[in-house]
Structures are given as C-alpha cells and as structure tokens.
Amino acid sequence: MPPSTATPSSSVTGTGTAAVEVVEVELAKGLGLTEALTIGIGTMIGAGIFVLPGFIIAKAGPAAVLSFFLGGCVALFCAMSAAEVATGMPMSGGGYYFISRALGPLFGALIGWGSWFGLVFASAFYMVGFGAYVATFVPLPVWALAVGMTLVLVALNLIGSTVAGRAQNAIVAVLVGALALFVGRGLFSVNVGLITHDFMPFGMGAVVGGTATLFVTYCGFGEIASMAEEIRNPGVNLPKALLGSVISVTALYCLVLLICVGLRPHGELGSSTLVADLAQDLLGAAGRGVVLLGAVMATVSSANASIMSASRISFAMGRDSLIWEWLNQIHPRFRVPHRAILVTGALTVAVVLLGGIEFLAEAAGLLHLLLYGLICVACIILRGARVAAYRPTYKVPLFPVIPLLGAGGCLAVAAFMGKTTFAAGVGIVVFAVGHYYAWGRRRTTLRGAWPHFLRRAVLEPALVWAERWGATPEEPPTALVAAGRPERERARLALAAAMMGPAKGRLLAVNVFTVRGAVGATDDLLTSYRETLAARTRALEKATAAVVPPGVRVTSHVPIAVSVFYGLLSAAETSRTALSVVGWPEPRLNSADPVPLLNALDNHLRSHLFVLREQSPVPARRLLVVPGSDPSGELALLTAARLSEAWNAHVTVAAVVAPGTSERVVAKLEADLEARAGEVTKADVAVLPAESLDHLDEEVGRHDLLLVGVPLRPSSRLNALVAELGGITGTSVLLVKAHPDQPLDLWR
C-alpha cells in the first residue's frame, strides 16, 4: 500500500497484537486548478474595481492605469514568492504559517494579528462598497446597509453555511462577464486622446499613492496559499493558480481603467459608482444593472471570504499558542469557531461605523502589504536556511531578485499611505507585539528558521570566504564503518554515505586484523595480514561502487589489534570519528552478556553510535522513526531527514503509548510529534498504542527500516533494545544513540 504522500496523517491502532486495526486520519485534497483559480479571482475582484477607480483617477489622472499596473506587478512578485513557500510548506494558515516558521513567533504574532485586522478592514471596505452600490436603488444609508449585510454574513458563517462558497463559481462568472462586457463594448468608444493628453497630471508620487490606495483590490491571492493543504497536486496547481489569478486580474483591471479614462475627461470621473455610471453610457440601463449586480455580488463574496479566512488565521495562531484557545473553540452543533467569527463580525461592524471608504481601503492594503512583504522575506529565509521541512516544488526564478523586488515594492507602496492609516497600522503592530510579550511568549514553543539562515546563508559563506584568505580549513568529518562481514558492508556503507554526503565527510571502513596474545612479527602473520588487507580493499572497492555516491571519499583501514574492540577504538580515536556504524550483535549461547563488544563500544566510543540490523533492501523507501525524547531522539529524526533526502524515502514519525491512552493525550502527542518532525523533515505522524516496540508487528511490517532513538539513560537500554527488537523479521532496524560530547549540528 503506498503511503499518503502529501498530507501529514496520524494513526491510532486498536491493540498491540498482530491483529492491529489501523485507522489513519487524512485531509482531503478537494481543490483542483479551476477551483483554486476561482477562489483567487473571486476574492480579488471585490468592491475595489467597482468602487475605487473614481478615487484613483481623481488622485492620479489617466495614469491611474499605471497605478493599477504597478499594484499588479508588486502583487505578482509577492505571488511568486508565496507560490514557492506554499509549495514548500502546504499547510493551512497561509502567510501567517510561512512567516512564523521563517521569522519566529514574534513576527508570527505580528503578522497573525496584522492579517486578522487586515481582513477585518477588507471586509468592512467590501461592505461599505456594497452599501454604496445598493444605496443607488434602495433608499437607506450606506452604513446601515453595510452593517446589515455584515450581520447576515456573520450569521451565515456561524451556522457553517457553505452557500456563499458554493456560489463562488457563479459569482466569478457573473463578475468576469460583466467586466468583459464593459471592456468589450468600451473598446469601440475609447477616445485615445483623452488618455494620452495630460497622462500624468499629478506626477509619479500621485501614481504610487494611487497604488497604495488600490492595493486592496489585489488582496485575495494569498487566500489560495492559505488553502494550500486542500489543493490537489500543489506543486503544479498552486503556482499556476496564484500567478494565473494575479495576471488575469491585473489585465482585467488595467483594461477597465483604460476604458474609464478613455470615455470622459478625468475631471469628470470622481464618482464611487463610476463603472456602473459608465456602463449606463455604454450599454444602457441593462448594462448598468449587470454591473450593479456584479458589484453587489463581488462585495458580498469577497467579504464572506475575508470573514472565513479570519477565523482560519485565528486557528493557526491558536495551534502555536499565540492566541487564547478560548477563541478557537468549535461550536458543538455547527462545528465552526463561533467565537472567532463573532469577534471578527463585531470588529468589522465597528470599523464600518468608524472609517471612511478610502481609509478602510488603505488600512486593509497596508496590512496586506506588510503580510505580502514578509512572505517575500520568508521565502528568502526559508530557502537560505535549507531546513529539511522546506522542500518547494516551485522555485522563484531569479532568486533572490524577485522576492527582494516584492518586499521592496510592498515597502515603497506602503510609504505612500496616509498618516491616519499609518497610525492605525502602528497601533495594530504595538498591540500585536505587546500581546506577544505579555501572553504568547511564555506559552509558545514555536521557533523560526532564521538562525539556520544566519548560519548557513550568512556565517558559513563568510567563513568559507575567510578560509580562502588564509584560514586553516577544518578536517572533514569522518564516519567509521565496522566492515568485518562482507554481506553487511553494503548496507552500512550506504547508510554512512547517506549521512556523510551532505557534510562532505569521508567514510573509514575498518576491518580489524586480530592477533591473540603476545605474538612476534612472524612471516606467516605478516603474509596473512597483507592478504587480508588486499582482500578487504578489493571487497571495499566493489561495495563502494554499488552503494556510495560519487563525491563521498571512502578509505579502507585494517588495524592490527588483540581484539575487534581495540581495533575499532584505535581507529575511531585516531580519525576523531563523528559517527560509528556497527552491525547487530549475534547472540552468544555461552555468555551471560550476549553483546560484550557492543557494550564496550557503547561505553568507550566518543562518537554517535548506529547499530544496524539489515533485513530488507537498502536504500529503504519507507522509514518508521520512533525517536524518543533526548538527544538520541533528535539524532534519530535528523538521520531520518538525511536518509529521506538521500534515498527519497517516505518518513513516518511515531510515538508508542500504552493501550487505552486517552484521545486528548494522543492528540497532544500527535501535535508534539508534528512540531518536532516538522523542524527537520516532511513526515507523517502516528501514535501507536502498544505494550512495547516489538508488539507493533503490522505497523513495522509496512516499513523497510525502523529507526529507534536509544535513550542515553539508563546505559543498559541499548542492550535491552537489541534483545527486544531481535525478533523483528522482514524490516531492517537501526538503533541510534547520540554521544553527549558530539554536536548534532553536523547533521542539521
């Protein structure tokens, strides 16, 4: 059975016996390219294109087209960066998730709150736009219509309604149809002279200022990234949907603006219902009706999407303990986070009543610019940090130029926001940072990848640069492979090569030539030694050619010693081995201690110790890791990450609990395992109820290699595990024991 490849899953088995009933949990991938594109386009084409053109033309003149184009370019650069990070980490939570994983919990809290408020401002903006349009045919104040519709949407979301979501396809069709009709008819009536004459009357500053106001019309593509874990084949569909939606919407906006400024002199184009007014000129009352219908539907659909997204961000923050868990409680009947929705609704109503439409647009735009700019930064950090959990299938071209352009563009546009908007933005930032230090910092265990970025993308290149200028290069790390038995050499060599390859290390294959007692240098002995040396070198060359990738240096060493232990110890000490790979001890019938050599190595080697029992082909394709909790556990996870990368293997990280453990404890363990595994590699997660490891026959049988982290204390645990796991058949077993004096950094 092939494992589920894309989503993390958990599993719980019924008993620890052979008749195990495995029940896994998976997240469905229900969105294809069309659905993802529809979500992006539907969320972006909201009130903005119907409400804002009048404001922007009044601000920038005919060059308002350029404002929209600039906004599209910034959005495109950000969308490219978002596509990379979303394919590298296809999880719910969108921008918050990527930024918190790259920049740590402080920025996570900042952007979590920022995104939430950004969506509140955006919802309020859409609702005010809704009110402005509906007020043209319903004699009610704009604010009353906006508040009324907000309450309706909150109510629909509270009962878990999917009406608005299911109508998304129809709404997008009407929207794009209405705008295409407007553009198609308008192209024949455009007066080019109106566009070219006095194209930029208020200068470039006004153009960029216009972009600052209108950027809210591009908010929405991030919604695709936040649904990444629900998208089928995200490596292909996510970038296509993100870039496709931004490009198509930008083209549509620019065409609409070209028609607007080509129909009347820009001094007559200041209305908030400009597109509908012009549609009346071009298409008559029916055209105005279609545009009004499109505008009303667009505002409702965009506001609904924003309210839904806000509750999901709250969830993602709650998962990282950066927000009160109280807020994310699920309603038992409707299964929605009712408190988060209510808070979002209340804030939206308050903001509708407080702010004007231009302020709302700018505030939403500012907070989204902050979000998108930091996504670009996250893209640079995550790629530079080279963490195992980040493996994008789409990579931004011209890296890091595009992410830098995206981040710089966001910063430049944000600089043109109004003072009131800035004050609101600063207020939200102060609140978010204050809340983090007062509440979240003590609770969260989240860590960002930025230290890895600093070390791998900044410090290490700097050291390399320094070395070129005269510093003494360090010796490459060495892995010792006990290579006494030809039938086991290949597996151990393959394992050591996979571990040392990325560290540019070398393998030392050691075969001890034992001499018993005090003997002189007899000719027979020396001849035998030379023959052994030649045979071992030939065997090693043969084994190396089969399993060791080019670039990993392998050296044969045949020390003469009175016992295998002393031979291995002297080789390890001389070469300052970082890792020793030995074979599984054979049981000895006439000895109280069945594993004296392993005991001696465990007690005296000053390197990490791997004990391998090969029972299935290597390289293994399916790895089951039971890491434990101390440094050995961390080393086991790091080993799994290395092997997964080198062998393209699927990793399942598991914890074993006593049968009957409560669901709450199991859920917590799953979350902990996910967090630990996520730090180093992509892995499924499983919590397995069983009395002990050797009772997991069926689960172990589904994998090629079982990796077990051996706790440092008590020291007898290694022996116990050798005895415990000796009965496993059909699956290779690797015991991983870290040495406290050896750093783990080499394997990160």
Place this chain on the structure above:
Amino acid sequence: MLPVDASLSDTPTLLVGIANPETAPRLMNLAACLAQQAGASVVATHIVRVPPQAPLASARANPRTAAARQLLRAALGQCRCAGQPARGVVEMARQVHEGLLSAADSQRATLILVGLSELDPDRETSQRKFDRVMHRVARGAACPVMVAKFRIPAESRVLLSLPGNPDLDLLEWVVRSLARRPGTTLQFLHVAARDAKVSDTSSSLEASLEQRGLTSLGEVEIVTGESPLDETLNRAPDYDLVVVGGGASQTFAESVFGSWAERFTVQTPTNVLLVHAST
C-alpha cells in the same frame, strides 16, 4: 482480472466508503468477498465534513472524528472476521464527494465501493436525481465505482443484468466474487430490443461469457422487451440481489433524470449492486 495500473500500486486497493453503522457490516462483507477474489487490499473510509470556516486539520480533535474512528474500527473488525485484513482512513473534507475522491486518489484505489442510503420512492426528485454525491463520485473517479443498496437480509439468489454492463472485466470480477459465497445461485439476464434476433444475440453473448468461463457459474436468460428497466423490475422480486451496470458515458437525459440502472436502484424492492465503469 481487476484493472490495475501496475506502475502505481503493487496490489489493487478497494476503497469502501462507510457512513452507516447498520449497513457497514454487509458492505465490508461484500468488500472482503470482492477483495479476496482479486487479491486486493481493503481500505475503509469515513468522511468527516468540515465547514469552510474552520481549517480541515481542526477536525482532528473533533468528537465526530473520534466517532468515525470507532465506526471504522467496528467495520474493520467485520472485514477481519471475513478473513480479509483491512485498514481505515478518516478523511476530513469540505464535501463528501471531495473526501471520497481524495481518499481514492491518496490510496490509489482501483475500485470504490459505497453504500446508498434509503431513498424515498414517493419523492419525485429522488427518482429523477439518483444521488448527487454518487453522481459526482462516479464522474470524478479515475476507477470504477460500485454502489450497493441493501434492502433485504438475504443475498443468495443473484440476478446479473447484462445490458448497461460495458466493462466485462469488471462484470467477471463481480460474478466470480459472488460465486465464491456458499449457497449462491447466479442468473444472467439480457434484455434485447423487440426487433433483435434473439438467436444471434444469444449466441454472441454466450460466446463472450463462454470465453471467460462464466457460463458454468449461472444460466443465461435472454428476453425481448421495450425497456430493460421494466423487464428487470418484473424479475427482481424473485431474487435477493440484482447487479446492474451503469455506463461511463451518459446522455443529457440520463444526466438529468438518471440512467435506467439508477432508476431501477430506487424502485426495486431487492438488494442492488450498481457497477459503474470508470470514466
């Protein structure tokens, strides 16, 4: 026998959608029977719907997910009793059909087997629109889909309606699976058009069944009539289980009103196994 893409999967996988604890044991028994015939593995799945306001992963700690696990464990126990090992997957999805299709994709299913809830034959819409979820699954799946409807306890007398069964490989698999059950009697039924030559139809049909060695498993009855629906409905009360085929392609009328096989499933008083070839 079972259509398997060897490049994708080592062994064929039968995905069973479990929703109703009352019919789950029979569905798992049927799945075990089909799986044993083809040497397939069985994966039982239950879909937990998550509203769009909450992330999918939020449902992990949901009481419904715990209940779904219990449901699946019971179903897996049933399958194991029938001598077939099985696994379970709780799929969290926005829509049921999305969940089933996603599970089929991730498990690389070679067949989807689902049960059908009781439809109200008095409701006009039920007769016209067979079942929206099943329609979407059948159209979206990259593998064949079987829909089982259980109404009566017995399943020993089986009628296999040949028209509408376009995939003979699939039919053969079902026939051989059902024939493995002790005490099962099989009868093939073909409804030919009134103006067709029965002898010609009979010889060509028997030849193709003979070629697959199926004639030894049951008798072949060929009748002439206007409508396969009416002819099959007339004979259905004499049997415990009727196997009907649903074609991969549909006319516009069929997509609106449902195929005759779907209408048969709604109207007949017996158990039904609707076999839908892959699109």
